[in-house]
Amino acid sequence: MSMQRRDFLKFSATGLAAALAGLSTSRSALAAAKPRVVVVGAGFGGATCAKYLRLWDQNIEVTLVEPNDRFYSCPMSNWVIGGIRQMDDIIKSYDHLPGYGIKMVRDTAVGVDADKRILTTAKGDKLPYDRLILAPGVEFMTDQIEGYAEGEAAGKVLHSWKAGPQTLALRKQLEAMPDGGVFVIASPPPPGRCVSGPYERASLVAHYFKQHKPKSKIIMLDGHFDVVSKGPMFKAAWKKYYPGMIEHRPYNLVTKVDHKSMVVTSEFEDVKADVINIVPKQRAGAICGIAGVRSDSAGVWCPVDGVTYESRRVRNIHVLGDSVASNMPKSAHVSNNQAKICAAALVEIFNGREPDPYPVIGSTSYSATTDQTSGPIAVVMRYDPDKEAYIRQPMGGAAPESDEINFHYNLAWFENIWAETLG
Amino acid sequence: MKLNKYVTCLLAAASLAAPATLLAADATVVAAIPAPAPAVADLKAGIPEEKPCLIAGWENPRSVCVAHTKTIAATCLICHGPNGRSLGAIPSLAGQDKAYLVAAMKDFKSGKRESTVMQKYAVGYSDQEYEDLAELFASIK
Incomplete structure (x- = not known):
């Protein structure tokens, strides 16, 4: 029996149909103007998504809303607390992002009109969007x-x-x-x-x-x-x-x-x-609450479609990173990876093509145990459209011991993920 | 061959689009990457779909496989550096021999070659993905 490609319409329940339904709007918007994406949060998820949208399709207008003037890296921040690195080592510039054609708005997102597709900022800017991407990180339930x-x-x-x-x-x-x-x-x-x-x-x-x-x-x-x-x-x-x-x-x-x-x-x-x-x-960052996408049973995290990262509750709003309700680790690596999957899916959708129905997430994180030793954990997760879930692949897990080789890999991982996100 | 040419050029275009980079070392690397303009134009015009491709055992339009490979490759860059050029002790992938990369993945998977994290990645990808990714990274000069 020859393998048939599964019927596209079978995905109707997964949110892909929603993505494609949105496509008609996007296409008509495309005819009149360039697709507009507004991204909230310039962290490992948001900055990466903004950057890769522009890298993969320069027809997309990307606005990135972020209140901080500089990037503070959570990865390596424990090294500052432990005294083996300084604050300057974890502060990174946003200066390279405008060079990709990203419009930077230094402000806080405070309102979302999902029907009119407008994001409002604290200073009163109204930013219209075809797609809104929320990557605000977490909010503490103090x-x-x-x-x-x-x-x-x-x-x-x-x-x-x-x-x-x-x-x-x-x-x-x-x-x-x-x-x-x-x-x-x-x-x-x-x-x-x-x-x-x-x-x-x-x-x-x-x-x-x-x-x-x-x-x-x-x-x-x-x-x-x-x-x-x-x-x-x-x-x-x-x-x-x-x-x-x-x-x-x-x-x-x-x-x-x-x-x-x-x-x-x-x-x-x-x-x-x-x-x-x-x-x-x-819980998911404040703007996720405002936008109404904290729609898991506890009202804490944001369920999304695994192909596009579009919210399962509110159309045309996508969520990335720590705010997502999933079985994935809430890590910089996963946020950066989700951002690329979301960017790739939106590029396909804006151009009238089907997004990859089988995205793959890798997650690696290193932890230091001394000023010279670290150890990694890694796992690959593949999206299964039938189960609507990312499935952990075999053999994922951590190294049994930390060592010097992994300390050097840990340092390289910092430099490479910072460059992938901000450079 | 075509599939990966598109992807490769996209990745190359990606780095070229950046006027400046986070680190000086990266800036030299970016400057060394050749201009990829024609392939980007091709992609915007739509990927030719004369040849279906398989992912997870299912046939897909060519464009889906291009997106799939491109996105996994972008995942590799998180550890292996922008455009496959690492800024530290993790090896670069750009310009490596395709057969070497495929063999490395197979050896990581079987455990014949020792690794810290790569065995966990190798078991997560298919042989076809090894081929597509290896071809992509091999073609970055």
């Missing part, structure tokens, strides 16, 4: 931890889970902490941004303590049941490099913090701390 907002306002409780001022603030607090102090780092239950990040952070802070404050302790209050990402690798490194310094306490969800007494309260215990770092639970 109200779920009693005392968090007060502690953060007082500068005593930091998440440092968006690179920027809090990255440096946490570094300063660790530097000011006396030897013999206790650093408490709390991470939320899944899903959230960068699952392996808290373990890397604990490792690199331990690296700093070992050299400068060897009597100090790190207590991890982990909302996960175990060291869930690169577990054997981190545990081996902690035993080898920092024996007795890191206490990992699983199933330990933080419910309360008192910045005056410096006590962190979990479901099981009170922990007295000298420096407090709590990563709160997260």
Whole structure:
């Protein structure tokens, strides 16, 4: 029996039909004017998508809305906190993006009219679009931890889970902490941004303590049941490099913090701390709530079509990166990869062709365990249109140990993904 | 051959379109890539569909395979650098011999060649994808 290409219409339920229905509009818009794409958020998802839309089809008008004047990289921010790199190493320029023909708007997106297809900014700009791409990253649900907002306002409780001022603030607090102090780092239950990040952070802070404050302790209050990402690798490194310094306490969800007494309260215990770092639970960025695309059962993340990354709730709005509801890791690598799939799909749609129904996502992330050792995790996920899901391919997973070779690969990964996103 | 020519030129065009790059090392690389204008024009006019192609066992229009290969190649660049030219210890893919790249993927998959992450990628791609990606990267001069 010869293999027949499956009927295009079979995809009607997957959102591809929606994409193609949108095509008629796009085509007529194309006849009158160039297709207009507005992208919100110039991170690993948004900046990459804007760039690749222009690279692959210079007929598309791309506007990129971003409030920050510079890019702060979350990848490598733990290295600043651990003192093995400086803030300058994680701050990158947006200056190359306009050269691709991207119109940069330095502003915050505050409103979406999905019927008229207009994005409104804080300064009152109204940006019409054929397709809107939301890549805002995460928003912290700080109200779920009693005392968090007060502690953060007082500068005593930091998440440092968006690179920027809090990255440096946490570094300063660790530097000011006396030897013999206790650093408490709390991470939320899944899903959230960068699952392996808290373990890397604990490792690199331990690296700093070992050299400068060897009597100090790190207590991890982990909302996960175990060291869930690169577990054997981190545990081996902690035993080898920092024996007795890191206490990992699983199933330990933080419910309360008192910045005056410096006590962190979990479901099981009170922990007295000298420096407090709590990563709160997260949801899709604020603009996703405004646009009405946080349409999973909890109203937290954004379900999308796996071919186009168009929202399953609101037509012509696409979502990328950490805000997406999926089984993919919420990582820089995945955001960059999703951005390219979305850009490629939109180019095909704008040009009257079928987007690739079988996109493939790769995810690689490195974590450092010392100033000279890192380890990777990698997995390939292929979209199955029948299941409407990305399926993990065999053998994905982490290296059992960190080493020097992977530290060099880790450095190369930083440079290459920054260049792929911003360069 | 044609399929990958389109894709290759697209990737090359991609880097040429950038007036400046993040790092000085990258800037030299970009400047060295030859002008790809004709293929971009061809693509905008529409990909000829005289030959169907297979992905995941299903026949597809040629344009779908071009998009598929192009997008996976763009995934490779996250680690292997803009236009396949790495800025660090991860090897570059641009200009590597096609047969060498295909053999490397097969050896990564079987475990004959040791790797840190590449075995996990090799098992995720098909033999046809090895061929298409290898041809694409081999043709970047």
